[in-house]
Amino acid sequence: MIEPFDKIIFVTRPVFPTIEEVTDKLRDIWAAQWLTNNGPQHTMLEKELKAFLKVPYLSLFNNGTIALIVACQSLRLSGQVITTPFTFAATPHVLSWNNIAPIFCDIDEETMNIDADKIESMITPKTTAILPVHVFGIPCDVEKIQEVADRYGLRVVYDAAHTFGVEIGGRGIGTFGDISMLSFHATKLYHTVEGGALVMHDEHTKQRIDLLKNFGIKNEEEVVMPGINGKLDEMRAAIGRIMLNYVEGERLKRKRLHAVYNEELAEVEGIKLMPKVADNVKLNYQYYVVRIDEKIFGRSRDYVYGAFKNFNVYTRKYFHPLCSEFTCYRQLSSSSSANLPVANVVAQQVLSLPMYGELTEDDVRKICAILKSFRS
Numbered sequence: 001m002i003e004p005f006d007k008i009i010f011v012t013r014p015v016f017p018t019i020e021e022v023t024d025k026l027r028d029i030w031a032a033q034w035l036t037n038n039g040p041q042h043t044m045l046e047k048e049l050k051a052f053l054k055v056p057y058l059s060l061f062n063n064g065t066i067a068l069i070v071a072c073q074s075l076r077l078s079g080q081v082i083t084t085p086f087t088f089a090a091t092p093h094v095l096s097w098n099n100i101a102p103i104f105c106d107i108d109e110e111t112m113n114i115d116a117d118k119i120e121s122m123i124t125p126k127t128t129a130i131l132p133v134h135v136f137g138i139p140c141d142v143e144k145i146q147e148v149a150d151r152y153g154l155r156v157v158y159d160a161a162h163t164f165g166v167e168i169g170g171r172g173i174g175t176f177g178d179i180s181m182l183s184f185h186a187t188k189l190y191h192t193v194e195g196g197a198l199v200m201h202d203e204h205t206k207q208r209i210d211l212l213k214n215f216g217i218k219n220e221e222e223v224v225m226p227g228i229n230g231k232l233d234e235m236r237a238a239i240g241r242i243m244l245n246y247v248e249g250e251r252l253k254r255k256r257l258h259a260v261y262n263e264e265l266a267e268v269e270g271i272k273l274m275p276k277v278a279d280n281v282k283l284n285y286q287y288y289v290v291r292i293d294e295k296i297f298g299r300s301r302d303y304v305y306g307a308f309k310n311f312n313v314y315t316r317k318y319f320h321p322l323c324s325e326f327t328c329y330r331q332l333s334s335s336s337s338a339n340l341p342v343a344n345v346v347a348q349q350v351l352s353l354p355m356y357g358e359l360t361e362d363d364v365r366k367i368c369a370i371l372k373s374f375r376s
């Protein structure tokens, strides 16, 4: 008999800086008497993040969703954009907010990212861009996606909300495609409480995006485009600067816990572990996700999800339901299950297990023992 945990183990927990570090930074803000609109904390954080992420240009935002809405505006995307149904609701919603129809493309069985080989078949004369997501921090097939985009003259905007600090061959993940969006929400590996950023390749795009996130205000006399309020304030920028000192430590703790999960679950029939990546990929270990094949494991994902709660373990069914199942999208022809066979299977099998630096190795071993006890 395995005893339940004596406290609830959630799927993740935000990283908290010390209260002293925060009050120190608040003193700096009070001394500067500057709360928002491109203050000193904001300027410093942009500079520090560019270096940390190895990207040439970056623009901070109040959250990742507004950032992605602005990315579509800045490239003047319209018509249809090809994306994945296996993602967080924000991804297709951003297209809707731009009056763009999301077109759902099936995913790759191994990486769970958009299947680059199927994108071409989804292109129509109305297609203007591809919006892939590096799901669970595993990079998309960036080369193949760019090749298709180039062949058809399409833009590529990445939802890189899961990929803070990920690199391919020493190159920052944010530098692929035309623009990448990062989310700094509290539940992500790196956070500013709420926040986000866009990464772009040139000064001109950065200027346009900076205008769009500040109502299109160029100067006191001129408003040059219909912008929105996407600004990150000084308090959150200050927290972001503190959190930069924590992110590598948190990543390494999670890397260790990933290894423990992999070791404990490697031989369990019916449990598929996270996808393997090429040797030149630096991961961030933000999530730990398994897939449960009911036919082999003897229990369904939904059974496991429910049974874990009896042990005080609260897992999450990311991403179930698929975005193509939402009432606002299920009438689209690309939402049909015939178009999305792989995504429909993966969504029934996937389960996010607890992953955060404060978990101990013993906690992870116990979670794995509980999981194994469900076999039948």
Ligand SMILES: *Cc1c(COP(=O)(O)O)cnc(C)c1O
Binding pocket: 063, 064, 065, 066, 087, 088, 090, 091, 133, 159, 161, 162, 182, 183, 184, 185, 195, 196
């Ligand atoms: C978190 C997340 C977002 C939204 O980011 P916010 O900063 O919460 O607005 C978008 N896409 C994906 C895949 C996410 O995980």
